[in-house]
Structure formats: structure tokens, C-alpha cells
Amino acid sequence: MIKVSGLVKSFTQGKNITEVLKDVDLKIEEGEFVAIMGPSGSGKSTLLQLLGGLDSPTNGKIEIDGKAISEMSENQRTIFRRKNIGIIFQNYQLLNNLTVEENIAFPLYADGTLDKEKMKEVKELIQAVGLNELNKKQANLLSGGQQQRVAIARSLVNHPGVLLADEPTGNLDRSKAEEILLLLTQFHKKNNQTIVMVTHDIFAAGFADKIILFKDGTIEQIISREEENYAQYLANFMA
Amino acid sequence: MSVKYGIMTLLYDKKCHGYELKIELDQLLGNKGKVNPGQIYTTLDRLIRDELVIPLNIDEQERKLFTLDASGKTELEKWLLEAVPYHSTKEDFFFKWICARKIDYANESQMLEQQKAMVLKEVMDLTKLKTDLLIKGDENNYLLISGRLLHLEADLNWISQVENRQTKP
Numbered sequence: 001m002i003k004v005s006g007l008v009k010s011f012t013q014g015k016n017i018t019e020v021l022k023d024v025d026l027k028i029e030e031g032e033f034v035a036i037m038g039p040s041g042s043g044k045s046t047l048l049q050l051l052g053g054l055d056s057p058t059n060g061k062i063e064i065d066g067k068a069i070s071e072m073s074e075n076q077r078t079i080f081r082r083k084n085i086g087i088i089f090q091n092y093q094l095l096n097n098l099t100v101e102e103n104i105a106f107p108l109y110a111d112g113t114l115d116k117e118k119m120k121e122v123k124e125l126i127q128a129v130g131l132n133e134l135n136k137k138q139a140n141l142l143s144g145g146q147q148q149r150v151a152i153a154r155s156l157v158n159h160p161g162v163l164l165a166d167e168p169t170g171n172l173d174r175s176k177a178e179e180i181l182l183l184l185t186q187f188h189k190k191n192n193q194t195i196v197m198v199t200h201d202i203f204a205a206g207f208a209d210k211i212i213l214f215k216d217g218t219i220e221q222i223i224s225r226e227e228e229n230y231a232q233y234l235a236n237f238m239a
Numbered sequence: 240m241s242v243k244y245g246i247m248t249l250l251y252d253k254k255c256h257g258y259e260l261k262i263e264l265d266q267l268l269g270n271k272g273k274v275n276p277g278q279i280y281t282t283l284d285r286l287i288r289d290e291l292v293i294p295l296n297i298d299e300q301e302r303k304l305f306t307l308d309a310s311g312k313t314e315l316e317k318w319l320l321e322a323v324p325y326h327s328t329k330e331d332f333f334f335k336w337i338c339a340r341k342i343d344y345a346n347e348s349q350m351l352e353q354q355k356a357m358v359l360k361e362v363m364d365l366t367k368l369k370t371d372l373l374i375k376g377d378e379n380n381y382l383l384i385s386g387r388l389l390h391l392e393a394d395l396n397w398i399s400q401v402e403n404r405q406t407k408p
Contacts, residue, residue, distance in 0.1 A: 174392070178385070182373060185374075189374065202359060202362060202395070206362050207366055207370060225363060231356040231360035231363065232353075235352050235353075235356035239355075
């Protein structure tokens with residue numbers, strides 16, 4: 001479970017202080033697939049970075065599976081992240097000179113846990129994301145959709161309980177985006193991972209169980225399909 | 240497309256005779272075909288019977304004029320604000336929207352937003368259904384639903400385009 005309370009993040013530039021997140025409270029249950037939507041600059045990607053331990057909050061608390069990552073040192077957060085959180089970025093963030101297989105195995109290599117058994121798992125993941133025939137190909141020679149498949153496989157290699165995705169389909173056309181979202185959904189259903197996905201695309205958000213509407217650094221509304229008027233809230237929000 | 244609401248739109252703020260209604264209704268429908276004059280007169284009879292349209296005097300060329308009753312205006316405005324379910328075809332919404340434009344309908348933004356909510360609900364429902372179908376291995380129905388979603392995406396884009404143009408000075 002992800003629990004966020006009183007979360008504040010501000011950035012200082014010269015004399016100006018910009019509060020990007022303003023007292024955010026949020027609870028995401030284990031195994032939920034949640035989409036975060038909101039205009040540019042509303043703080044949704046900053047929230048994701050804090051959830052992933054890539055940055056630390058100015059104030060407030062973030063707990064993931066009972067561990068307060070907001071109180072950890074940078075090193076502790078990095079170790080926690082490697083073991084428990086997978087992250088997928090809009091621009092894939094692969095190591096371009098490495099092959100598909102090397103990119104996916106990289107977190108294990110960095111942790112010093114890469115062995116024969118783990119390598120077998122890497123190969124299974126390559127097959128699951130449909131890149132079997134490209135496993136020896138260099139990452140920068142792949143298409144956008146293929147690179148995102150590698151990024152998904154890499155994010156799953158440590159069996160994280162939480163998967164964070166920041167606009168995972170933002171650079172892809174509709175049909176490639178569809179393949180990526182279906183892949184994520186299939187893994188989500190199979191492994192019961194918690195997924196938090198930032199997106200501006202309602203067609204991507206449609207894959208989630210719940211949608212969090214973000215505006216000006218705060219949560220405007222959390223909507224689930226069970227609510228009678230949820231489509232009206234969405235339409236108002238998107239107006 | 241409804242001849243009934245087309246006639247009511249044309250009578251919203253002016254009096255017309257039957258032939259005028261036929262010509263203007265054809266224009267309102269654009270390239271979607273022409274209306275049979277007989278259909279106009281039978282529809283007018285029903286509208287008079289339901290007290291939505293009032294028959295007036297005969298004009299100087301001995302043509303009967305018609306106007307919309309206050310209850311007819313209410314009925315038309317109620318229809319304009321009813322979102323159109325996707326399965327009943329989006330053409331119905333386009334017709335409704337062109338009727339709203341014809342009478343400079345003040346609540347056009349509300350109409351568009353309600354339609355957007357209707358489309359969004361379909362998008363959310365169909366996305367879930369599509370995913371379930373694929374996981375069950377029902378490739379054909381998955382592809383059919385995907386096709387419907389692409390049409391819905393086009394509808395949403397169109398509504399956004401209308402909204403964006405409304406906000407321009």
C-alpha cells in the first residue's frame with residue numbers, strides 16, 4: 001500500500017519559492033491500478049518522482065508497504081527503490097550502447113545479484129514483452145514502442161510490488177500506445193502489482209481502476225468507475 | 240435524424256410555410272439527403288395535434304404559416320440538452336448540434352460537455368471490456384471494440400475543436 005500524508009514539495013530559484021505539491025494526502029491500495037491526470041505543471045510527475053524516491057519531499061510523509069521512504073537517506077532510498085519499485089519513463093531512459101538483454105538485466109547487474117537463475121528470468125521477460133528476436137540488438141536501434149517494451153521488462157526484473165509510469169505512452173502513436181498499455185495491464189493482472197501511471201491521455205487512463213485528477217499541486221478529485229457521475233466529473237475536468 | 244426537431248428548429252424564432260420548411264430542412268441536413276414533402280406535412284399535423292406548433296393565418300400567397308408554441312420551444316430545448324448515446328449513432332448528435340447553432344442556442348457549451356461525458360463513459364466502459372476480451376483471448380471482439388474506441392476518440396477531438404473555436408475572440 002502507498003500512503004502519502006501532508007506531502008509538500010517546493011523548489012527554490014533565487015528568491016522565488018514555487019510550491020509544486022501542496023499538502024497532498026493519498027492512499028493507494030495494494031494491487032490497484034491508478035491513473036493520475038492533470039494539466040502540465042500540476043505536480044503529477046513531481047508526485048511520481050517522490051513516490052519513486054527519486055527526490056525527497058519538503059514536508060510530509062510517504063510510506064510504501066509500511067516503510068517511510070520520506071525519512072530515508074538518499075542511499076537508503078536508492079536501495080529501497082531497486083528492490084521494491086519499478087519505474088517507466090516517457091523517454092524510456094535505456095542505456096543506448098547496451099543490448100535489449102543487457103538493459104533488462106542491468107538492475108540485477110548493478111545490485112550484484114545477476115546469476116544463471118536470474119538470467120533465465122530475464123530471458124522469460126524478454127519473451128513476455130515480445131522482443132525475443134531482438135534480444136541482442138542495441139537499444140538505440142529499436143523503435144519507440146520496442147524501447148518502451150524493454151523499459152517495462154527492466155522495471156519488472158526485480159519483481160517490484162509497485163510500478164510507477166510517467167507518461168509511458170506519451171511518445172507513441174495510438175496503436176503502439178495500446179500495445180504498451182495492454183502489456184502493463186497483463187502484468188498487473190498476473191502479478192497483482194500496484195501501478196501508478198501519470199498520463200494526459202484519457203484513453204490510457206481508461207485502463208486504470210481509479211483516476212486521480214490533479215490540479216495546481218493538489219488532488220481535485222479521485223474518481224472510480226463505481227461512482228454514478230464519474231464521466232461528468234471527467235468531462236468537467238477536461239473542459 | 241428527426242424531421243420533427245428539424246421543423247421545430249426552423250420555427251424557433253420565425254414563422255414559415257410548408258414549402259419554406261422543406262427547402263430549409265434540406266439545407267439543415269446538408270448532404271444527408273432530401274426530405275419528402277409529404278413527411279413534412281404529416282409531421283406538422285402531429286406537432287399541431289401535440290400542441291407544440293400553432294397553425295397561423297394564410298399569407299398573401301395563400302400559404303399556411305406555422306409557428307412554434309412556447310411548449311414547443313421548451314420541448315426543443317429539452318431535446319438539445321439530452322446527450323446522444325453512442326450506439327444510437329453520432330450523426331444524431333451532429334444534427335442536434337447544427338439545430339442548436341441554427342437557433343443560436345445559449346446552452347451549446349452545456350450540450351457539448353454533456354455529450355463529452357457520454358463519450359467518456361463509453362470510452363471507460365469499452366476500454367475495460369476490450370482489455371477483458373483480450374485477456375480471455377477473444378481477438379475478434381477485442382478488435383471490434385478497438386474500432387469503436389477509435390471512432391469515440393475522433394468524436395472527442397471534434398468536441399474539443401468546437402469548444403476551442405468557441406473560446407476564440
